[in-house]
Amino acid sequence: MSTTTINGRVESLPDDPEALLVDVIRDRLNLTGTKLVCGSGVCGACTVLLDGEPVVSCLLPAGATAGKKLTTIEGIGDGKLHPIQKAFMAHDALQCGFCTPGFVVEATAFHRRWRAAQGTAIPSREEIAAALSGHLCRCGAYEGIYRAVAAACAGRFDGDDPIAPRVEAYDKVTGLARYTVDIRHEGQLEGVILRAPVAHARITDLDLAPARAVPGVAAVVSLLADDQMVRFVGTPIAAVAAKDRRSALEAIAAIKLNREELAAVIGLDAARREDAPVVFEKKDRKRAGNVSELNGAPTSWKGNVHGPSAPFSQKGKRARRLLAEAREACDPLLIEETFRVSTQQHACLEPHAAVARFDGDRLTVHVSTQAVHDTMEKIAKRYKLPRDKVRVIADHVGGGFGSKGSLGVETIAAIELARAAKAPVRIAFDREEELSVTGYRPAAELKLSLLPSVQGGLKALSLTAFADTGVAVNSMIAGLARLIYPAQAKELVDFDVLSNLPPGSPFRGPGGPPMAFALEQAVDEAALRMKVDPIDLRKRWDPDPNRQRLYDWASGLDVWRNREPASSRSGRYRRGVGVASGYWLYIWQPGSSIELAIKDARIIASCAVQDIGTGTRSVIANTVAKAFDLEPQDIEVRIGHSNLPEGPGSGGSRVTASIVPPTLLAIEKLKMEMERTRARPPIAGSNAPWRELIAASPDLVVSARRPPDSKAPADIKSPVRQLGLMGLVFGWMLRNFNNIVVGAGMPSSVQVMEVEVDTWLGHVRVLNAYVGLAIGKLAAPTLARSQAAGALIQGIGYALYETRETDPSTGQVLSASMDDYRIPGIADMPRLEVHFDETGFDHVPGGSVGAGEVATVPTSPAIANAICNAIGVRLTEIPFRPDRLVAALKGRAAA
């Protein structure tokens, strides 16, 4: 047996030649700071130092490290914080933190080389980007990472430990933060799911016995639906729990099944054909999944097409007539175009994962989830368990973006296996599962007609969306065009086109980016034809007070004022500037509660909410700390456990607006309690009266629920009211079925992008991004900026690189690796200016609403408009890859 030295300790290496270093580090040595994400050398999450040089441990056979020295994140800094770690904390160079250990390890190696060669000179963005080019961060913490690495190299963090704006930053930069995939109970088994290899079939026979006979297997359960149907490649069939992953894989390979194969149909175009095989027979339609966070309106079906759904049309027939007349009259202002957006995967770095464990009749489930409270309720309901016997825990969550909002098969399988095996079971999806069957923002075809009036107003708009939803329904894209740019008439129609592909799911601002991609380009085109400045036209057409202020800000930007028409650009590299606008709904969750306690002279805030990288802990800590003149670090925030007071789910940007108001209320209550119970008043002239009072206070507990908003001023409209009767119905449904309230005022974003197009290599680079955001007061300013930056870079990914690719005949997802599903890297992050407009939500207690979704809505059309300004050609299909750029430049259709 050979040995290696890890963080100064000699460890033996397994003899198994197949053992990879990452698995040895994580599973045998329990050094879980090192993360496994892509397993293919792309993302860098598994980076460790091998004799001082960074290497990917996911590809490195463990045996190859014999006799060498390894350093993992746990060994960085020798017990103290390394300057890189301090800088990451201070500059908020992290969100969910799942990529952070890898970045930190790599950055320390760069720091060492840099300091040896360059002293305390400041490295350039390009130098930092090249050094960190082997790392991916899905949350998009790149801006903070640039700043952190530069500052650490310049010697600014050689001294004391900093105060981090994110309260859990220390745990994340040191690898201490434990995610679901890191949970290791005594006697824990590993679960693996057998998935369907074909896109459409009926399983006629499923024999699990051979799997049970495999040594090391403790439980096998069927996951097949009661109709025994497979409707997409990857449909769960059965799950196995075994002593290790290899035995579990062996067992699922042993499972015998017979199937009757059925004709499959793959994708938007094929599924709409007259003779297309049907995915759901009439009786099975209720089995379709839900791509939305909400319930859809009932609507009709025709073959694989679900729709039309047009609840938010406004004088739809009139719109159709006006547009037909304009078409007839060859109105030069009539804009008609078909746009296409592609499927975007969430690509969370922490995969969907669950660890279930029964202790007697009590069930504890660690889940990588966006909703601990709701997941607890769903589990209790599904398994008919009392709610106090179910505990759902998510201390840290490595990204969600909408994909971890519901009770998933990883959780169901882990629970059922744990029950059958009478032992704790972990299920963690592999990267292929993560990038194929865990949901996505559906691709869509968007047919748009927009007609300005002769007077320069907006006369009519028609938007019809066909969404490529796989085996799910309820996409709403077109309907969202109702709440921006009022017109005389609008026809807004949504269709779901089902095919034998995995189901789509909510993704950051569901429907928003595709809607904006089409509409904002059309408005841009209208401005060009009307020879009006695109921002001025928006100011004219869009009365929303939040966006009006953002338009004023955008008009004043130098980059906008100095912009030139497309006709003036020539040469190989062409720059362009584009603008786009977007909104999201302000929603909050009734029942959201906070408990504040003083215990042993320390304030503890508790809520069954979770932090998926969005900064929830810090929002609570900041709000409480501010009220008592304390530092956020002084507040102990307990979240991520379902047995705490009910908290909101992290979806729809509802968290801040749901938890800040009850926190403020609880603060008032706590202050009153302190007043009532205090032994003596604070010393006169004390400069920290609250600190003293807390130190002297007996233990106290108060709690508060989310109070309603106060009445908004007349110009701040409620979207529900703007939508008329349908809006009221919609609002009522949301409140009663989804437990969310749509409040008055619209979180808004106006973005200006400057791009450079390399016309020879079809390469688009976003040079500068100007993001204006109206989301009320900032509960945690640095983190709000991080959210904005993250939303922006995901929008850039959507616009330029990301697309799921499938095989048109088998329905296999081809892009199920991080090589082939391309998320932006650090060098793709533009220079960013964020402008926060903090007014507009004073009717919300605390004045803050969420930032997560709205900031990603206008990014792709702003880039499209900038490209159009650069090259004079409007690209109607994203992502704007090199193949599409070179085709557009040659006036050719891309493949």
Added chain:
Amino acid sequence: MNVTSTPAQAVAELRAAGTDLSERRRSGVSTGPLIDIASGRYGISWGDDGTATLGALTTIAAIAADARLGAAYPGIAASAQGIATPQVRNLATLGGNLAQRSRCWYFRNPGIDCLKKGGSNCPARSGNHLYGVAFDLGPCVAPHPSTMAVALLAYDARITTERRDGLTITELLGDGSNGRADHALLPGEMITKIVLPALQTGEHATYKRAISRTHAEWALVEVCARVEIVDGTFRFVRLAAGGIAPVPLRLTACERTLQGMSANAAVIAEAAKQATSGANPLPMTGYKLDLLQGLVRDILERLAA
């Protein structure tokens, strides 16, 4: 993802650093026996005549960072710098880079059969071949993945294995007509070293790839170019390209066109059109010809500047 599928055939595979193989072991695409390369040649040595010999186990990072190699064979160093990511370059070896398997997403998907996995046809040809070849030279439409092979082709390198000596890149990788293999090594045959011939001339060379993001992406198209310009005219031009065919290709028509011509932008732009001579793109890969032209133009302009 775990699906029931037919196992690939059981041919022993050699493992150097494992940067390609480990992923295929994990996914189940490679299931046969494994032979670790216990020892081998590492590092760069120099002959009296100026030839450089690279041990097959030399890491890509070492090649990218070697100052003397960078001065003598800048195209080799630049190519190495363009590969993968720093943490992969620190592990991956030159021999492994040459012998790596295809990146085709059908080949890498354990749930799909293809020529390279013993199947009867290439599913990418009738399926989704967005990243496929634009010079369709054989039944398989996946481009060859090795960047170092492109560079070594540009430098007329010779490859030595335990059994054979002096192989050219074309002899090592074949002509692209065998869709089942990514190289012509015999089972178990290990590359031991690569010899770069001495260069007489005062040439310039470099490498570049076209990708969609800024860094760390498999090349859509890549070109390694060497030129010697005397009195403003091309005396010697050598162009090798990857990402476009089942094997790296010399762009000989373009080389010929430039020979003896003056090294200016207009000449280069005209000659770059010859880069695509002989191409027969697939329905989805026509764009690669535009990228190839653009890349040749880009590189030659920089070398001529």
